[in-house]
Amino acid sequence: MEPVVATKKDIRKIKPEKLQEFLIEAGEKPFRVKQVEEWLWKKSATSFAEMTNLSKATRELLEDNFTINALQVDEQQVSSDQTIKSMFRLHDRHLVEGVLIPTDSRMTACVSSQVGCSLACKFCATGYMDRKRNLDAAEIYDQVVLINQQAEENYQVPLSNIVYMGMGEPLLNYANVLQSIEHITSPKGLNMSPKRITVSTAGIAKMIKKLGDDQVKFNLALSLHAANDEKRNRIMAINESNNLEVLREALQYFYQKTRTRITFEYIVFYDFNDTLEDAKELWQFTKYVPSKVNLIEYNPIAEADFKNTEEDRLDQFARYLENRGVTVNVRRSRGKDIDAACGQLAIKQK
Numbered sequence: 001m002e003p004v005v006a007t008k009k010d011i012r013k014i015k016p017e018k019l020q021e022f023l024i025e026a027g028e029k030p031f032r033v034k035q036v037e038e039w040l041w042k043k044s045a046t047s048f049a050e051m052t053n054l055s056k057a058t059r060e061l062l063e064d065n066f067t068i069n070a071l072q073v074d075e076q077q078v079s080s081d082q083t084i085k086s087m088f089r090l091h092d093r094h095l096v097e098g099v100l101i102p103t104d105s106r107m108t109a110c111v112s113s114q115v116g117c118s119l120a121c122k123f124c125a126t127g128y129m130d131r132k133r134n135l136d137a138a139e140i141y142d143q144v145v146l147i148n149q150q151a152e153e154n155y156q157v158p159l160s161n162i163v164y165m166g167m168g169e170p171l172l173n174y175a176n177v178l179q180s181i182e183h184i185t186s187p188k189g190l191n192m193s194p195k196r197i198t199v200s201t202a203g204i205a206k207m208i209k210k211l212g213d214d215q216v217k218f219n220l221a222l223s224l225h226a227a228n229d230e231k232r233n234r235i236m237a238i239n240e241s242n243n244l245e246v247l248r249e250a251l252q253y254f255y256q257k258t259r260t261r262i263t264f265e266y267i268v269f270y271d272f273n274d275t276l277e278d279a280k281e282l283w284q285f286t287k288y289v290p291s292k293v294n295l296i297e298y299n300p301i302a303e304a305d306f307k308n309t310e311e312d313r314l315d316q317f318a319r320y321l322e323n324r325g326v327t328v329n330v331r332r333s334r335g336k337d338i339d340a341a342c343g344q345l346a347i348k349q350k
Contacts, residue, residue: 010091011066012040012138026061036062041189044145046070071142076150084150090115090139094132096167098143100150108161109147111140113177114168119202122235123225123267125301131168137179140164144184162192164199165221171199171207181218194218200265205242205250212257220254221263221294222247226273227281235272244285251289262291267298268317274309279320292327 011019020033035053039045048054048062069091077085084100099110115132117124143166148159162184164170170177181197183189194217201208202223211220226232232239251262266282268274286293295318298308309317314330321328 008065008067010069010136010138011036011062012068013136014066022065028058028061032058037188040068041141041183041186044142044190069138071139071146073146082155084147084154086146086150088143088146090135096135096139096143098147098166100147100154102151102155102157106160107151107155107157108163109144109151109159110163110166111143111147112166112168113140113164113170113173117168118172119169119236119238121202121223121237123269123298123301123304123306129167134173134176135168137176137183140176140180141183141189144180144190159192160196162197163221164197169202169204171201171204171211174207174210178214178216181216185217198263202236202238203242203247204238205246208247208250209253212254215257217258217260219260219263221265222251224264224282224285225267225269227278227285231273231278248285248288255289262289264291264293265296266293267296268309268314269298270307270309270313272306274313274317276316276320279317283321283324283326286321286326292329293321294329294331296331 014022016033016037019036020030023032023036024030032054036051039051043050045051046068048059048066048068051059051062054062071088071090073086074089074095075087079085082102086098086100088096088098090096094115096112096115098112101108101110112135114134116129118131144159144162151157151159164177177199181194181199184192184197185194197218198221199211199218200221200223208220223236224232225235227244229239229243232244254260255262264282264286266273282293295314298306300307318328318330
C-alpha cells in the first residue's frame with residue numbers, strides 16, 4: 001500500500017496567531033511572524049528563499065512545513081488597443097482570467113473571484129461555464145500583483161484601479177473577496193485606497209445588505225441591464241429570486257450604512273433594452289439611491305445571439321438620462337479582439 005503523503009498547507013491560509021504559535025513552538029522569536037507576513041503580503045514573495053532577513057534555518061523550517069500556492073501566468077495576449085489578457089494557472093491546475101486595461105487616465109486590473117460561475121447570465125461567456133470553486137483570498141491578491149507587474153513592465157505605470165468584474169460572482173465568495181481587499185488595501189499589504197476598488201454583483205440582495213453591515217469602504221456596482229423584472233428575468237436568472245424591488249431595498253440599506261454612491265452597469269442590447277421606454281425605467285430606478293450609470297457596449301459571444309445597439313440609439317438613450325440629471329459614462333469595449341472585453345472571459349486557449 002502506498003504511503004499517504006501529507007500535503008503542506010498554504011502559509012497564506014494560516015491566521016497570523018496560528019503561525020506565531022507554530023514559530024514559537026519551533027523555537028523562533030514571536031516577531032518572526034511579522035517578518036513572514038510582510039514578505040507574503042507587502043513584498044508579495046512567492047518562495048521562502050526570497051525571505052532574506054530570515055535565517056537559513058528558519059527558511060528551511062517554513063519550507064519543510066508550508067507552501068506558497070502562487071498563481072502562474074499560463075498564457076498572455078495583447079490586444080490591438082494594448083489591453084492585456086492573462087490566463088492564470090492555479091495550484092490545482094484550474095484556470096482563471098484577468099485583464100489589464102490601460103487608458104490615458106487610469107490603469108485598471110479586472111480580476112476574477114471564482115473558477116467559472118453559477119449564475120448563467122445569458123449574455124456572459126463565463127455564465128456558460130460550470131462553477132468549479134471559489135478563489136481564495138491569496139489567489140485574488142496574486143492576480144492584482146501579477147497584473148500590476150504587467151502594467152509597470154509594459155507601460156511604466158502602476159495600477160490605479162481594481163474591478164472585481166472578471167469570472168464569477170464576487171458576493172457568492174464573500175469572505176475571500178473581502179479578505180483579498182483587506183490585503184490589497186492594508187498598510188501591511190499593497191496599501192491601495194479602497195475607493196479605487198469596485199466590486200460588481202449581478203444582484204445578491206442579502207449580501208449587498210451584509211456589505212452595508214460591514215461598512216465596506218470600496219465601491220459597489222450592480223449589473224442591472226434591464227430595469228423591469230420581465231426583461232431582467234429573461235437574461236439574468238438571479239432576478240427571479242432577487243427582483244428589482246428586493247434589490248432596491250438592499251441598495252438603499254447599503255447606501256444608508258456606507259454613504260457610497262452605487263454604479264449601475266447597463267449593457268445596451270439592440271432591440272431588447274435600448275428604447276426610450278427602457279431609458280425611462282432605468283432613470284426611475286436610479287432615483288431610489290444616489291448613483292451613476294455606466295452604459296456598456298455589448299461584446300458578442302458565440303453562445304448567444306444578442307447584438308450591440310446602434311450608435312444613434314445609444315446616443316439617444318444616454319441623452320435621455322443626462323437630461324434628467326443622471327451621471328452617465330459610455331464605456332467602450334477594450335480587448336474585444338482577444339476576447340478580453342466585458343462578458344467575454346471563458347478560458348479559450350490559443
